[in-house]
Amino acid sequence: MKKITLTRAVNEALREEMQRDPNVYIQGIGLRAVAPNSLTGGLHDEFGSQRVRTAPMDEPLIAGSCVGAALAGMRPVAELHLADFAFCALDEIISKAGKWRYMHGANNGMMLPIVFMQTIGGYVGGAAEHSQSPVGFYMHAPGLKIVVPTTPYDAKGLMKSAIRDDNPVLFFTHKLLGGTEGEVPEDDYLVPFGKAEVRRAGNDVTVVATSYMVSLALNAAQSLAEEDVSVEVIDPRTLEPLDLDTIVQSVRRTGRLVVVDEDTMRCGVGAEIGFQVMERCFSDMKSPVLRVGNPDLPVPYSPVLEKAVLPSSSKIQAAILRTLNPS
Amino acid sequence: MKKITLTRAVNEALREEMQRDPNVYIQGIGLRAVAPNSLTGGLHDEFGSQRVRTAPMDEPLIAGSCVGAALAGMRPVAELHLADFAFCALDEIISKAGKWRYMHGANNGMMLPIVFMQTIGGYVGGAAEHSQSPVGFYMHAPGLKIVVPTTPYDAKGLMKSAIRDDNPVLFFTHKLLGGTEGEVPEDDYLVPFGKAEVRRAGNDVTVVATSYMVSLALNAAQSLAEEDVSVEVIDPRTLEPLDLDTIVQSVRRTGRLVVVDEDTMRCGVGAEIGFQVMERCFSDMKSPVLRVGNPDLPVPYSPVLEKAVLPSSSKIQAAILRTLNPS
Amino acid sequence: MKPSTEQMLGLYKMMVRSRAFEEMVAEQVQKGHVPCSWMSGIGQEGTMAALCQLRSDDHMTYTHRGAYSFISRGSEPSRLLAELFGKSTGYCKGKGGRHIADLEHGVMGKSGAIGSHAPIAVGMATAIQIRGGDQVVISLFGDGTSNRGTTHSALNTSALWKLPIVWICENNGYAGAIPSADFTTFKAASDMAAAYGIPGISIDGNDPLTVYAVAGEAITRARKGAGPTLIELKTYRVGAFAIGAKDLRDPEEIMAWKQRDPIERLRRQLLEMDLLSEQLIASIDQEARIEMDSAVRFAEESPFPNPEDAYQDLYA
Amino acid sequence: MKPSTEQMLGLYKMMVRSRAFEEMVAEQVQKGHVPCSWMSGIGQEGTMAALCQLRSDDHMTYTHRGAYSFISRGSEPSRLLAELFGKSTGYCKGKGGRHIADLEHGVMGKSGAIGSHAPIAVGMATAIQIRGGDQVVISLFGDGTSNRGTTHSALNTSALWKLPIVWICENNGYAGAIPSADFTTFKAASDMAAAYGIPGISIDGNDPLTVYAVAGEAITRARKGAGPTLIELKTYRVGAFAIGAKDLRDPEEIMAWKQRDPIERLRRQLLEMDLLSEQLIASIDQEARIEMDSAVRFAEESPFPNPEDAYQDLYA
Ligand SMILES: Cc1ncc(C[n+]2csc(CCOP(=O)(O)OP(=O)(O)O)c2C)c(N)n1
Ligand SMILES: Cc1ncc(C[n+]2csc(CCOP(=O)(O)OP(=O)(O)O)c2C)c(N)n1
Ligand SMILES: [Mg+2]
């Protein structure tokens, strides 16, 4: 085991998979000259400009050409940088990558093994067009796997699974998680999709949190432990496939659920997980599912306003307490 | 009162608002040569090619230029044709039209009065990229009003409200509703946003249905009436703003809710309305909210498959019966 | 780049088969056997003179129009029609309809949105370049589709990376009922090439032997790693935008273009060269008709998919 | 198109103020008073020679880089800085940060995505055309942004509709750390103009009087309804891509361009013309410094917004 950052873990996964499989290549804006400690740092020098391609600045081109390369047998990785920029390429990601295998009846093996890397998250003064965590859009679209890693171990193992997966995968790295350190094995390993991780066990309330929200939820759980409230925190790790069973098992025990996701709440991750849990656990529920997330506003710039809009540990605490004492 | 089709009603609204306000103009692909009985039929001949602009075939250009024109004081209407094509312009619609007023602190009156017209719906053999009803994406994004008219009366009055609204509005017309006939007053009238309509009163189960789904839900209600099941059918007419109160009042009475929306279900309209109702009506609920919609698949082409994927009256009936006899 | 006798005859047969397919589909659409419409490619078969030069390991992207691109790669009319009928024997098991893929013959999938294919062609060519092969990509786009921003960024990228792509703009003078002058300022779409510093040439798309020669050179150039070329084929669709749509164009203009039919032109030339006889012509026609008749039977007799099949094929 | 004495002096003062603003912001960013970074426009102030010719009822779209576009329209440094500080007195009440709008001065909003402004410029010009006014739009874009498909479809549309737009490509030779040759094949961005059949010209963007003359003609042309022009300004950003970012460019190249500073150039010319004296220069510099000092005080002393303000401004 060694201790590395999440960014480094993703970087290692990319490097090792590129070494392992000559069909893996990566493209994105500016890749020739990224910082050494970035997600793609050092890859250009190691693999050269054919396999680490500095792409023209047009997201539809970057994403769309991944579709073409995948059809031609490659395993492209698109580094799209901020998730906000990827909006320019939603036709390519949603309608091409997500739907083509199905629309073309699988065609005896049509595969679209593409990884779309995107960086998400607010809390850094990026304002409305540089702060989004638009995971909900992709969950609304069929055919796309969705990865939201929170630890270096998971990030590396999930990225390897993503690259080896024969389907399009959205891989979301949070701005504030890149520097998180954690232990990672020396040897090759995979983290499978569709298996949630219970980050903290508890009996009173279940909290499902995604990406950076997991750390906020753990803080909230820690604080509430001092008030004798026992909170279980579940990190789904992938949202498609979603390990609903782990969540349902927990909620059956606690009867209470708070879903925390940084994205806008309406038609978001919380709505969906909440709905599915209510369907499955209707009679177990002691109070309605609550969610903590962006109250359907663009992310504002000023730290004061950003704090008002984005989730925090104290907002999560408040929601947990509300599930315990519903009005 | 006169009897006209929904398409004609929208057409009249466009015509009358263009007559009323010289700042209203419309642009889209092929407008110079559309069929007389289409949404924009006859407008080019009446208003000329300056105000009914045949745009180059690029949705980002069409949607983005509406943003510019709105900033310059106009009230543009974009006829984007199929909602599927509008995916090419989601950066413009979601990040520009939806967020700019907020991001720029309103700037003493920044307004983006734009109507984005889109045609939605399956059931016509369009396959995955010509059949979507992607209302959920827009509901997930902040700052966009969403109109889903079902009758000629509403369509006309809501389109007029949309054009006069100082905010961006998504106006969704369903392929199968264009020919629906209904009475429309001779005089100018508006239908306000945010007021749901109870299309059929009932006591046992509440059904909220959007767009073409309303007619399927009414059929289902009619059939079930013969089995002595009394179904209330609510047509929200606009999804942002959403008249949750009308829905909540009904559910408080019935204790049961089915949400019917043609779009993919995950993170969709049903998830959201279901979640909010569960929050507000937790103790009134006799069984979990159910939804009928696309089970997260691209819409397939073959009629047999399309039928398997898209909602139908019988699927709605089945869901209603399940809320009455939850397993 | 001159085709051999065999190649010319092969091309001619292919064009006749494609035309027969289109005519047959039109009939089936009109009879109501096809649950969607179809955008006929009649009149634009000249493009086949480029496509027929692809090796089976080459790639192609195509447009919403016509079946000639599929036919030129070897797709079977029976399975194409079965797809349009929504039958389980169709190339996409009835899931795609007009949006056909046939991976076995290098028909890689059709976008519902125009302009999406150009970046896809860039990706295919990138794959070739990374692997170091000598395959090429032919990517077709319409004059209307030249409006899409994706077309431009793909052209730029192909020039920048010297990708093995032959871009073919099929300029049929219209997008829907709208004449080109209403949506683009390009006098010749090949003018675009100059902006990217790649060779661009405008030719008569209804003259198959010219198309063959010019495309052949561009293909050779791409195969050698010398980069992309943009060829504009000036052509015309003889039918309406889609089958059943109203045609607002000048009937005289349509008539004039019918006189310039690419198949008739090649037929005349081959007759002059004594490569065709009236008898051979008749037998090629008849063979095509028989093939299409049997395609109709195949499609008609094929079963619809099962409703449960809708739940398959989303993920690999 | 020659500027009057007054205009030249006005331009010079504006450029000095813009430079002083940029230097002040750089300091504030480095001090940690700005919760985001800032993309300095130092070295590219030559563009102001075009922008300063806009009437107050004209429109403009601008890029992510620099404040010179705002300053040239009349935005106040104090409120610009207050915005970057996230204060309620900022032009966007602290909601926008780098994404500044100042409607009163015709600064209409800044996109976080590059390339979105070109269609917006088309829309503004469309509004002018429909109303029949003689206003114009100047739309700026970087050389990297010329890659975006939106840039192309906007150019095409402007040419097609003969819109009153002056397109200005600020070619600073780089996008981030990547030199132009790595992302575009255009030798001169103005080559793009030819593809759309509009006038295109490449000039030294660091020579304000040339920029003034060439832009002036293009503006006149647009005002007369004769359509768009594309001007490429060859320029250079003297600082890194963003403040605090590592600069990977050749230090000699940077030095060489520093010698070609547009403000120094105009200063020398005005000195030669006897329109400036050393004394006047010093007083202009000092005035700018005083203005920026008071901007800092204003921004520092301004209150942050209230958390509840976050719930305002979404809808009109
Ligand atoms: C993104 C998108 N916008 C609009 C359409 C509707 N559409 C289908 S074909 C077409 C015209 C294409 O014209 P052209 O490229 O000249 O091809 P042609 O039909 O002439 O063969 C349009 C606008 C679409 N399919 N996709
Ligand atoms: C759609 C989108 N993709 C990527 C980015 C990230 N980005 C910001 S500035 C920039 C480079 C722009 O280069 P150029 O237009 O030459 O402007 P310069 O920075 O040189 O002034 C990029 C890629 C973005 N903001 N938006
Ligand atoms: Mg055409």
Ligand SMILES: [Mg+2]
């Ligand atoms: Mg640049």
